Amino acid sequence: MEHHDNLEDPIVAHHAEDVIQVKPKQSWKSYIWDSFDKSPEERHFVFKLDSAVLTFATLGYFIKYLDQSNINNAFVSGMQKDLDLYGNQLNYMQTCWTVGYVIGQIPSNIILTRVRPSIWIPTLELVWTILTFCLSQCNTAGQIYGVRFLVGLAESGFYPGMQFLIGSWYRQDELAKRSCIFHTASAIATMFSGYLMAAVYHLGGIGGMAGWQWLFIIDGCISLPIALLGYVCLPDLPETTRVWYLTPDERAFGQKRMELEGRKGRQPYTRAKIKKIFKSWHIYMLSIVYITFNNNGLSAPVFAQYLHYHKNPVYKIWQVNVYPTATNAVQVVTTLFYAWSSDTIFRGKRWPPILIGAGMNILCYVPLAIWNISRSFKFACYILAGFGGGLSGLIYAWTAEICSDDLEERALVSATINELAYVFQAWLPLIVWEQVDAPRYHKGFITATCFSVVLIIATMVTRHLHEREKAL
Known part of the structure; x- marks a missing residue:
């Protein structure tokens, strides 16, 4: 292929060495944006990548979370009453999505290589x-369970797949910002879903449909053009890309950047490789870190449920959503802070911001577990719990660095840590975040606190093992 030949071209290779610094010197400008300290050629290349990869990743994750979180907003905005859902049906809807999400992740990332x-x-x-459109026409809990399972299956490949792709193009000093900016789309989408539900609630009755049904339809209309954009925006891997906006020299340039970071290209899946992956500490410790992060309580719509069931005062539908x-x-702001501070300060x-987020979780969930506190204190705890929700991008950046010398390991570990986190999410809410316990999720708050403590311990163990490995 043409871009492989360019790597062997001495002119191209020599030019790449001239414009790519092995370790770019940092000035005050890098505290604003990492590419400001790089050569004009590399800066232009990174700008192209950001314009395509980061834009699509963020928009794609926005619609993923929009279509994932809309079930919670629909539930508290009329669906519960219309479909007579007064047991643990919301838990089951979330579990069906999670089961589909768990099943699809590892196969999807293997396919992606x-x-x-x-x-x-x-x-x-x-x-x-398409499945989001279908949700608007579901009339029973059983129908929703089936469609939610299929939605989870389809969504399973996006987040670990895009984190794997980001880790295939960006250098260490660029990685955390992109991973975290990508992750902020989840919080923005959850916010937008709340605003959107508050707006479309008044469409109830139009076309013979309730407001919550219109939420699914409008979500689908937003999602469709973004999905189609991916066919022209995504660049594949550096060694296989044929994307229109990168010249042959720039494709070779992208491969050279990854060589300097020690990130290997594709290799065959062999028995020795699989054995090496599962004998390493990487897959196990990174899984513990991600499991404890992902199950720290923010997955449950606890704040909305608190407002929904509150009696004095009674909160209106728009307030419950907004x-x-x-x-x-808070999650958006702290995620960006974690990204910039990790790369600069x-x-x-990657580990210091993880400790900050986990520590804030403990400070927020302990008072909520006690529960006998003022309403304003509860509001503060619910809101400041956003500090712990923005760590995913950092963990994935850390994963890409720890597994940099084996592309297949990086793909498998990226999928596995997310999959195991959602394995826990498939059954844990049924025990500790039961809908019938709302709004006082005593077991849930205690569990979230314990998970945050384990997250701190696992992070420090991972740091120690990684430092020891680099010293060998």
Whole structure:
């Protein structure tokens, strides 16, 4: 292929060495944006990548979370009453989605190392968009369970797949910002879903449909053009890309950047490789870190449920949908803070912000477990819990760095940590976040606190093992 030949071209290779610094010197400008300290050629290349990869990743994750979280907003905005859902049906709807999400992740990321991401990922998005339209026509809890399972299956490949793709193109000093900016889309989408439900609630009755049904239809209309955009935006992997906006020299340039970071290209799946992956500590410790992060309580719509069941005062539908977005706003701000501080203040270290987020979780969930506190204190705890929700991008950046010398390991570990986290999410809410316990989720708050403690311990163990490995 043409871009492989360019790597052997001495002119191209020499030019790449001239414009790519092994370790770019940092000035005050890098505290604003990492590419400001790089050569004009590399800066232009990164700008192209950001314009395509980061834009699509963020929009794609926005619609994924929009279509994932709308079930909670629909539930508290009329669906519960219309479909007579007064047991644990909301838990079961979330569990059905989680089961589909768990089943699909590892196979999807393995496929992604052999099938072009520019084909696979947008096709998954297109499928879950169609299924979102289908949710608007469900009339029973059983129908919703089935469609939610299929939505989870279709969505399963997006987040770990895009984190894998981001880790295939960006250097260490660029990685945390992109991973975290990508992750902020989840909080923004959850906020937007609340605002959107508050707006479309008044469409109830038009076309013979309730407001919550219109939410699914409008979500699907937003999702469709973004899904189609992926077919022209995603660049595949550096060694396989054929995307229109990168010249042959720039494709070779992208491969050279990854060589300098020690990130290997594709290799065959062999018995020795699989054995090496499962004998390493990487897959186990990173899984513990991600499991404890992902199950720290923010997955449950606890703030909205608190407002929904509150009696004095009684909160209106728009308040139930809008007030919890303050938690998501905190998550957006702190996620970006974690990204910039990790790359600059902490000099590429990923673990300090993780400890900050886990510590804030403990400070928020302990008072909620006690529960006998003032309403304003509860509001503060619910809102500040957003500090712990923005760590995913950092963990994935850390994963890409720890597994940099084996592309297949990076793909498998990226999927596995997310899959195991959702394995826990498939059954844990049925025990500790039961709908019948709302709004006082005593077991849930205690569990979230314990998970945060384990997250701190696992992070420090991972740091120790990684430092020891680098010293060998």
